[in-house]
Amino acid sequence: MRPDPAELFELTEDGQVPSPARQTHFASHYVDGSTIDWLREEAAERERTNIQRAQFGVRGLLLPWxxxxxxxxxxxxxxxxxxxxxxxxxxxxxxxxxxxxxxxxxxxxxxxxxxxxGVKPGEPxxxxxxxxxxxxxxxxxxxxxxxxxxxxxxxxxxxxxxxxxxxxxxxxxxxxxxxxxxxxxxxxxxxxxxxxxxxxxxxxxxxxxxxxxxxxxxxxxxxxxxxxxxxxxxxxxxxxxxxxxxxxxxxxxxxxxxxxxxxxxxxxxxxxxxxxxxxxxxxxxxxxxxxxxxxxxxxxxxxxNPFGTSKLVLFQVTNGSDTWRAFELIPWLTLGVIGGILGSLLIKLNVEIALYRRNSVLNDWPILEVVGASAITAAISYLVVFSRVQSSELVANLFQECDPTKIDYHGLCNPTAMWENVFLLILTAVMKVLFTAWTFGMMIPAGIFLPTIAIGACLGRAVGLLTQGLHRAYPTAWIFLSCPPDPSVRCISPGFYAVIGASAMLGGVTRMTISLVVILFELTGALSHVLPIMISVMASKWVGDAFGKDGGIYAQWIALRGYPWLPPVDFEDRGAQDTGTQLMRPLERLVVIEDEWNTVLDLDTLLKDYDFHGFPVVRREEFLGFVTRDKLRSALTPLLLDDSERTKRCAFSRRLSSTEEQVDFSGLLEEAVLQLREEVPKELVVNMFQKMNLRQIVFTTRGRLTGMVTKSDVASLLNCDFPHTAALGSGVRRPWA
Amino acid sequence: MRPDPAELFELTEDGQVPSPARQTHFASHYVDGSTIDWLREEAAERERTNIQRAQFGVRGLLLPWxxxxxxxxxxxxxxxxxxxxxxxxxxxxxxxxxxxxxxxxxxxxxxxxxxxxGVKPGEPxxxxxxxxxxxxxxxxxxxxxxxxxxxxxxxxxxxxxxxxxxxxxxxxxxxxxxxxxxxxxxxxxxxxxxxxxxxxxxxxxxxxxxxxxxxxxxxxxxxxxxxxxxxxxxxxxxxxxxxxxxxxxxxxxxxxxxxxxxxxxxxxxxxxxxxxxxxxxxxxxxxxxxxxxxxxxxxxxxxxNPFGTSKLVLFQVTNGSDTWRAFELIPWLTLGVIGGILGSLLIKLNVEIALYRRNSVLNDWPILEVVGASAITAAISYLVVFSRVQSSELVANLFQECDPTKIDYHGLCNPTAMWENVFLLILTAVMKVLFTAWTFGMMIPAGIFLPTIAIGACLGRAVGLLTQGLHRAYPTAWIFLSCPPDPSVRCISPGFYAVIGASAMLGGVTRMTISLVVILFELTGALSHVLPIMISVMASKWVGDAFGKDGGIYAQWIALRGYPWLPPVDFEDRGAQDTGTQLMRPLERLVVIEDEWNTVLDLDTLLKDYDFHGFPVVRREEFLGFVTRDKLRSALTPLLLDDSERTKRCAFSRRLSSTEEQVDFSGLLEEAVLQLREEVPKELVVNMFQKMNLRQIVFTTRGRLTGMVTKSDVASLLNCDFPHTAALGSGVRRPWA
Missing domain, CATH: 1.10.3080.10 (Clc chloride channel)
Structure with missing residues (x-):
């Protein structure tokens, strides 16, 4: 017997506002810590739009508008x-x-x-x-x-x-x-x-x-x-x-x-x-x-216009030369590799510190930790010229090319102070790695982009200075043959090396690719150098992924806090035994409602005992459909008040044999749920969750319920390599199944 | 009874190369005009990787590498x-x-x-x-x-x-x-x-x-x-x-x-x-x-380095001023609207001409058509100064700002010849619209990007010249108050208006958004003007979509040629009656194989009569699985040679009662196919096809087959607004179901 589709999605075809019992579907109630059901949400959305469209006359046209x-x-x-x-x-x-x-x-x-x-340029x-x-x-x-x-x-x-x-x-x-x-x-x-x-x-x-x-x-x-x-x-x-x-x-x-x-x-x-x-x-x-x-x-x-430049480009790069030479790919790829390794290290360090913080005495004194960290950061940073200024100012200056007409920033352009500059830059980078790993996770709003850019820019500028020094020392070496012979013409632009360093470091920490490249050249305006930026981001992501399969710092924190989020990784089965059977919770371990068997009181106890989002309904082993907690609760509430109703059995399927002894719950049942056979490859199940934004999949074989898999099962499968999953629990109760 | 997963995907767990009968699954054979089954392809891919991994020792490591x-x-x-x-x-x-x-x-x-x-600059x-x-x-x-x-x-x-x-x-x-x-x-x-x-x-x-x-x-x-x-x-x-x-x-x-x-x-x-x-x-x-x-x-x-500039930026924009004024949004939005309308018109015109070509005498004389069109294009283009040069040269010049130190391109910078220039530019644009609508679809390799850019650039430059003329005529009007008071400083850059025009026109013709903006500013280097480009592309896409819901010229041509391609549109149900039931081909109209009923000869006839990609297998109404044409063919071929086998019935399900009288085809059956209930919303079905790259979905209700829907059904649903679907059939036979 085919159920009426209007019943399935609880549509009122006359365009009336649905009755209160039906509205529960409309505004699904979710508590913090649960996961929404996209399919159900979209069904509700459709329903709402259809009701609007069904309105007569101008209302039907205007409401959707x-x-x-x-x-x-x-x-x-x-x-x-x-x-x-x-x-x-x-x-x-x-x-x-x-x-x-x-x-x-x-x-x-x-x-x-x-x-x-008001002061004229040049005057103090x-x-x-x-x-x-x-x-x-x-x-x-x-x-x-x-x-x-x-x-x-x-x-x-x-x-x-x-x-x-x-x-x-x-x-x-x-x-x-x-x-x-x-x-x-x-x-x-x-x-x-x-x-x-x-x-x-x-x-x-x-x-x-x-x-x-x-x-x-x-x-x-x-x-x-x-x-x-x-x-x-x-x-x-x-x-x-x-x-x-x-x-x-x-x-x-x-x-x-x-x-x-x-x-x-x-x-x-x-x-x-x-x-x-x-x-x-x-x-x-x-x-x-x-x-x-x-x-x-x-x-x-x-x-x-907060910077008074009326420009969107924050860290304008001034490129004297728009061209770059093939040999520069060597230092740039080196920067990519360093960025990948250091990024991965920064992530690991940050995770370790976060775990230490949670499990040590620091957990009880978050404000004191912030105060202490800021005092130490300020005191140490003040000592090194590059770390004293705000990170954004540092980055802007590191990205600048040396220009005789402009003020030299802390002697960066002084060729005789090369080793000193390189040392200070590397020192700043190391300090910033340590500070950042500690700061990111304290009880304070904190982003990781700018510190990462600053670390990368320091390293990049250092590599740039070294390359430039090498060129100055051996201007006739074969590797520098592509440089212009006139030594007064700049061949190597250390400022641009800083941009490359920043790209590589960001690539290593966030593992983003395209959006990172676009952000970087919108940030610097270095459109002509999009290729080197792409190459360094590529290299650092490659190295970072090889060094630690962590998917970037955000994915790590999601795993740390145990959110049911599916990383967009390409999950691959490792063998033929990797099927839905392995992934699903089998029928024996599921809490199911037996059609025409459970009484109203039974179901009330069920709702009290388990905080699942919904329950599959079966008749013996045959899968009939799914009923959500919300709907069941609102249907049970009036019945529980009436003593004669409380012991009646609940019928979810519409059968001709239904008697007065039963309560008709057929309107609650969602029959059109996604079903798969348990023999499908695990890869396909994971893929469906990732692409279709599902909440659960029910497994049936020729109509019989065999198991169920939920989003959190898939999330924990994808995070199984990470040893600290949910180590910093989000503190919210999680009724996921 | 649960089937052995290894059988389902025909895995040889000992790591041996599978037997020839099994290899058919490995290398699915597709003829031109068919649609691949992504799920099956991916299963084959998995199978191959697993076999490789299962190899002993170094081979198992090296083969995947x-x-x-x-x-x-x-x-x-x-x-x-x-x-x-x-x-x-x-x-x-x-x-x-x-x-x-x-x-x-x-x-x-x-x-x-x-x-x-070899000639020095300045010398002839x-x-x-x-x-x-x-x-x-x-x-x-x-x-x-x-x-x-x-x-x-x-x-x-x-x-x-x-x-x-x-x-x-x-x-x-x-x-x-x-x-x-x-x-x-x-x-x-x-x-x-x-x-x-x-x-x-x-x-x-x-x-x-x-x-x-x-x-x-x-x-x-x-x-x-x-x-x-x-x-x-x-x-x-x-x-x-x-x-x-x-x-x-x-x-x-x-x-x-x-x-x-x-x-x-x-x-x-x-x-x-x-x-x-x-x-x-x-x-x-x-x-x-x-x-x-x-x-x-x-x-x-x-x-x-084909252009000798050692740059990737093809049409370098030289922006005297990096800033733009708010009032310029008016001409730019106008350009966006013009681009949207004209783009939509160009698409419609192109489709009409393509249909006319197919149904007229031109269809038999494609070479003559090309010769005629090129003669007419060349003769007419020679008469107008802007259309005589190659489009790329025209675009490069239109994107240039006027600069007293450079050669003036055909008097574009001559303020006294404004009306003449505007007239010629609009004339060129109109000519190019007509020529392009005709050329795109002739028997010759032809892209539509560059002509579209040229049309847009002409219109944009014309609007720019008009705005500049307005500013020159009324420099003190309130709308121009934000311009610098010194008339020698340029306030309006007509070259950049050409870029905006090109963006708008491209937006109208292709309906791309982000990639278009990125391509445009990689093409021109106008990074500082990314916002106006975004705004004009937005406007033109909006207007274009409102003017004709055609999804761009490429989507139109796909529909014209009837390829089974699913446009990535957000399909929306219009009412509760929009379910899978409406979309699917019901059981009565499906060609199915009855388990333990059809003989070997029956199946051979079936394969000859229908060129479907595969067939559902049922026992009475119960759905057992899916068998592909390829597999069935290779299993049947040896049996047909043997007279005693030809009349045996074929058993697809493994039952204990199977006798000597039957041929065991259980290895051919794919049981783990995607099944839905027919009551699911049509929107969900379409969405699954779009996101999961499916070839077909089988609809079952409690184990009983009720219907099936294939990719081409969904494609024709999504193209139902387009009146000329498959009007230019691709000429390839299409065994889609």
């Missing part, structure tokens, strides 16, 4: 919002950062650049006074001590404030946020991660954290802020409140806008969404929204 | 091959094109630039003689007549040669090739499209066609050439000959390399593969290969 309009409104507002926020955060960070060195004499709230904007800026000048300290040693004192104290104060804010008001505002966003976009439910408080604290804490000079960046957290913003805006519309799928489509666009603002890279934002968040695949509409949000965010950022 | 090495070898060689080919094609085209105007006095095979390379080049000088014609009118005569005659000769070559040796070398590549990558089998002959003729024909000055480009065909090259190289290895899936993974990388060379855009190539070919989705390994092939192809192209 309003839906689309609301979606675009939120996308556009999010774009504008994150663009403006990003711009003003930059201004705030610049001011706080400058405050560590001095203040403007005619106004406390001006940063150094604004304060000195008297309006900006360092703290020693401000306090009238003129003796050399006392001056230095005052400087380092203010520098360290303000660093500790900023970082401490950020940690207190995070700890007290929004624990989810710590860390980068990208692992959580990846998990959420994949279907994980974590509403507390997106609250307005988190938005506020993450934004404010981020500015403080960056200004404190800790080894962290604003990029990842900005993506989180953008997502919070989209979520906040979406709350105003019922359409999004009721649909987890719609929310996620919005969040994907917001994440793209966040990257767009973080790097000034609108195209990179879209590609980040495409490659790293893996949400746009085959959903052209979602990509399209990301594209729009990204472009609008970039325009808004340009409108704020 | 060799597999990977061969794959990379082909990828790298293809990259190098297409890079060099692309470079040399450019050189050939340049020489042939220059030949239409004159020749080098000291050597016939030098083009104009090489011929004059005496070595290059126009045809009138060469033949000693000095009288004005005779000179002009001689020029136009040689110009037209050579155009006709080149185009005619190309058409004869294509018609006689490789009919598949006509057109762009991208629709076919999209279909092939989606699983369509069309081996004759990738033969070495096609490679040779397409390459040679392309050079001739481009040099003839017809309104066509080399971009699409180069992608085809790259794919032919990869296919040719893959033929040397059994690994690829036997696996359609592996071949397609190679072709995807080759296509990316082709785009990389065509536009000098390595990143654009990868993104083209991602967005337009839609093959890399979720298959990071395939994207990765595309990345490598693309980079290597670009390096090879740079090595050939």
């Amino acid at each position: 309003f839906d689309a309009a609301r979606m675009w409104l939120v996308v556009i507002l999010t774009g504008i919002g994150i663009g403006l926020t990003g711009g003003w955060l930059d201004v705030l960070v610049k001011w706080l950062g400058d405050l560590r060195e001095g203040r403007c004499s005619y106004g406390f709230f001006y940063n150094q650049v604004t304060c000195c904007s 800026c008297t309006e900006w006074s360092t703290w020693s000048k401000f306090f009238g300290v003129n003796v050399g040693l006392a001056q230095s001590l005052l400087h380092i004192f203010v520098y360290v104290v303000l660093a500790v104060a900023f970082a401490g404030c950020a940690a207190v804010l995070v700890k007290s008001y929004a624990p989810y505002a710590f860390h980068t946020g990208i692992p959580e966003i990846k998990a959420i976009l994949g279907g994980y439910v974590l509403t507390s991660f997106l609250t307005p408080w988190t938005l506020l604290i993450k934004g404010l804490g981020l500015a403080l954290a960056v200004a404190s000079g800790l080894s962290l960046g604003k990029e990842g957290p900005l993506v989180h802020v953008a997502c919070c913003m989209a979520f906040l805006l979406s709350r105003f519309f019922k359409q999004f409140r009721n649909s987890q799928a719609q929310q996620r489509k919005l969040l994907a666009a917001a994440a793209a806008a966040g990257v767009s603002v973080a790097f000034g890279s609108p195209l990179g934002g879209v590609l980040f969404g495409l490659e790293e968040l893996d949400t746009f695949a085959n959903e052209s509409e979602v990509m399209w929204r990301g594209f729009v949000a990204s472009a609008i965010a970039a325009v808004s950022l340009q409108y704020v | 060799f597999d990977a090495a061969r794959m990379w070898l082909v990828v790298i060689l293809t990259g190098i091959g297409i890079g060099l080919t692309g470079g040399w094609l450019d050189v050939l085209v340049k020489w042939l094109g220059d030949l239409r105007e004159g020749r080098c006095s000291y050597g016939f095979f030098y083009n104009q630039v090489t011929c004059c390379s 080049c005496t070595e290059w003689s126009t045809w009138s000088k060469f033949f000693g014609v000095n009288v004005g009118l005779a000179q002009s007549l001689l020029h136009i005569f040689v110009y037209v005659v050579l155009a006709v000769a080149f185009a005619g040669c190309a058409a004869v070559l294509v018609k006689s040796y490789a009919p598949y070398a006509f057109h762009t090739g991208i629709p076919e590549i999209k279909a092939i990558l989606g699983g369509y089998v069309l081996t004759s499209f990738l033969t070495p002959w096609t490679l040779l003729i397409k390459g040679l024909g392309l050079a001739l066609a481009v040099a003839s000055g017809l309104s066509l480009g080399k971009e699409g065909p180069l992608v085809h050439v790259a794919c032919c090259m990869a296919f040719l190289l893959s033929r040397f290895f059994k690994q690829f000959r036997n696996s359609q899936a592996q071949q397609r993974k190679l072709l995807a990388a080759a296509a990316a390399a082709g785009v990389s060379v065509a536009f000098g855009s390595p990143l654009g190539g990868v993104l083209f593969g991602l967005e337009e070919l839609d093959t890399f989705a979720n298959e990071s390994e395939v994207m990765w290969r595309g990345f490598v092939a693309s980079a290597i192809a670009a390096v090879s192209l740079q090595y050939v």
Whole structure:
């Protein structure tokens, strides 16, 4: 007997609002820690659209249009919002950062650049006074001590404030946020991660954290802020409140806008969404929204113009020569290899430190840890000239070519100080690796992009300086034959080596490819050098993957926190025994409902005993369908009040023989669930979960239920190589099956 | 009873080469016009890898490694091959094109630039003689007549040669090739499209066609050439000959390399593969290969250095000012709208002309058509100054800003000739629209990218000139307040308007988004203007989609030729009645095999009567599994020779009661096929086909077969809006079900 399709998806064909019992399907209720069922969400979405379309006259035309309009409104507002926020955060960070060195004499709230904007180029800026000048300290040693004192104290104060804010008001505002966003976009439910408080604290804490000079960046957290913003805006519309799928489509666009603002890279934002968040695949509409949000965010950022350059390119590369020589591939590939190894090492170190933090006394004193780390970072960083400045300033200077008409940055262009510079650069890189591995994971908003770029840029510049030194020492060696014979013409551009180093290091840490290349050359404007950047990213990803099959730092953190997220890896069966049988939970270990057997009371006990998302319904062994917890609960509640009903048996299939003795639950049963045979290759099962965003697959053989596999089973299969899965449990109860 | 998984996938667990009967599964045999079964191909691939791994000792380690090495070898060689080919094609085209105007006095095979390379800048080049000088014609009118005569005659000769070559040796070398590549990558089998002959003729024909000055480009065909090259190289290895899936993974990388060379855009190539070919989705390994092939192809192209600039950027944009003003969004959005409408119109016109060609007398005289069209194009183009030069030269000049130190291109920078220039530019654009709509589809290799760029550039430059004129006329109007007050400083850059026009037009014709933006700014180097380019592409795609839901010119041609390709559109159910039931072919209309009923002779007749790819096997209504034509054929062949076997019944399921009277075919049955219930939403079915690359889905209800749906059913569902589906049938017999 064929069931009525309208019943299956609980459609009201007359276009009426469905009855309360039916609405439970409409707005599926998910608690934090559960995984949404995409197919069910999409079915609900379809249902809603169909009801709208079925309305008579103008309403039927206008309602779907309003839906689309609301979606675009939120996308556009999010774009504008994150663009403006990003711009003003930059201004705030610049001011706080400058405050560590001095203040403007005619106004406390001006940063150094604004304060000195009235001064003609070449003249000294008297309006900006360092703290020693401000306090009238003129003796050399006392001056230095005052400087380092203010520098360290303000660093500790900023970082401490950020940690207190995070700890007290929004624990989810710590860390980068990208692992959580990846998990959420994949279907994980974590509403507390997106609250307005988190938005506020993450934004404010981020500015403080960056200004404190800790080894962290604003990029990842900005993506989180953008997502919070989209979520906040979406709350105003019922359409999004009721649909987890719609929310996620919005969040994907917001994440793209966040990257767009973080790097000034609108195209990179879209590609980040495409490659790293893996949400746009085959959903052209979602990509399209990301594209729009990204472009609008970039325009808004340009409108704020936080750097006064009216450009989006943050670290402009000035390439004297647009050409590069074949022999340069040797140092560049070397940088790729170093980036791959060091990136992998950084990931491992970071994971170890995170585990140590969780299992040691530090776990109880997160704020103290932040204060201590910031004091140590500030004190040590102050000693080395390259690490004293903010990372973004360091990177911008390392990317610059030497130009006699410009100020030489800390003697980087002095050919006689080559060894000294190389030593200092490598020292800075090593320090930053250690600091970053520690900082990324503390109770403070922290991104890993900028520190990674800084490490890579230091190493790259060092390699560039060495290559240049080699060329100066042996200008006639055969390897340098392709250089112009005139020694005054530059052959090797160490600034560009820094860009290559940054690419390689980022490749090693994040294991991104295309989006990374696009972000990098939108960041630097080095379009003519796209090939070397591609090659170094390729090399570092290759080496990194060979060195540690970890899939990048975000995948590691997802595994550490045990989110049910499926990495987009190509899972491969290792033998013929790798079938669904191995993966599934067999019938014996499943909690199933027996048709026409369990009573209302039985089912109530079942719901109390097990917190699964739903239960398969069988008659003997024959699989009838699936019933979700939500539906069962709302159907049981009225029946439990009535004593005569409580002992009746529940019938889920519509049979002609149904009697008065039974309760008819046939409307609850979802019959059109995905079924496979257990003999299918494991690879295919994994692939279906990855591509179709499934929550579970039921295995049947000729109609008989044999087992079931859920998303979390697949996630743990894919993470089986990682020894510390869920070592930093997310603390949320996880009713996954 | 659970079947043995090893039997299901025909594994030989001892690691031996399987018996001949089993090998049929290994190397599935597909004829042109059929669709491959990805799941089966991947199963075969798994099987092969597992056999390799099962080998003892070093062999078990080395064999999989060799597999990977061969794959990379082909990828790298293809990259190098297409890079060099692309470079040399450019050189050939340049020489042939220059030949239409004159020749080098000291050597016939030098083009104009090489011929004059010895001359100092500023001096006239005496070595290059126009045809009138060469033949000693000095009288004005005779000179002009001689020029136009040689110009037209050579155009006709080149185009005619190309058409004869294509018609006689490789009919598949006509057109762009991208629709076919999209279909092939989606699983369509069309081996004759990738033969070495096609490679040779397409390459040679392309050079001739481009040099003839017809309104066509080399971009699409180069992608085809790259794919032919990869296919040719893959033929040397059994690994690829036997696996359609592996071949397609190679072709995807080759296509990316082709785009990389065509536009000098390595990143654009990868993104083209991602967005337009839609093959890399979720298959990071395939994207990765595309990345490598693309980079290597670009390096090879740079090595050939066909333009003598040692740059990859083909149409360098020289932006005097890096900033743009908000009011410019008005003309740019206008260009976006024009691009969307005109692009949509061009598609419609092209489809109409293609249909007219097929149904009129032209169908029988393809070479004559090419000759006629090239004569008309050459004669008319010669009259207008902008259309006389090759499209690439025109585009390069239109993208240039006016610069007093450089030669003014045909008075474009003359402010007094504004109206004249605008008129000529619009005239050129209109002419090119008509010519392109006609040319794209003739019996000649032809790409649509370059003509589209040229049309857009003309329109963009015209709009730019108008805006500039407006600014000159009313410099103090409020709308121009953001312009610098000094009139000698340029406020509006008409060259950049040409870039925007080209983006908008390309957006309208191809409906690509991200890859288009990347290609455009790799093509022009206009990184600082990525936002306006994004906005205009957005606008034109929006308008184009609103104006005609056609999914771009390639999707239209795929539909015209009736390839079973699934457009990556978001299919939406329109109501509750949209379920699998509506889509599937019901049991009554299926050709099924009845277990233990059909005799060997019956099955032989079945195979002769129906050319389906496979047949469902049932016992009464219960679905047992699927058996493919190939397997059945090879199992039947020996039995048919034996008279005593011919009348035996065939048993597909392993039952204890099987007797001597039956032939045991249980090894042929694939039991682990994908089954759905027919009540699932149509949207889900379409989605599964799109994402999982399926060939068919079997519908069962509690074990009973109810129907089946194949890829071609889904393809025709998605193309149901298009009135001319398969109007230009591909001429290949299509055994799709």
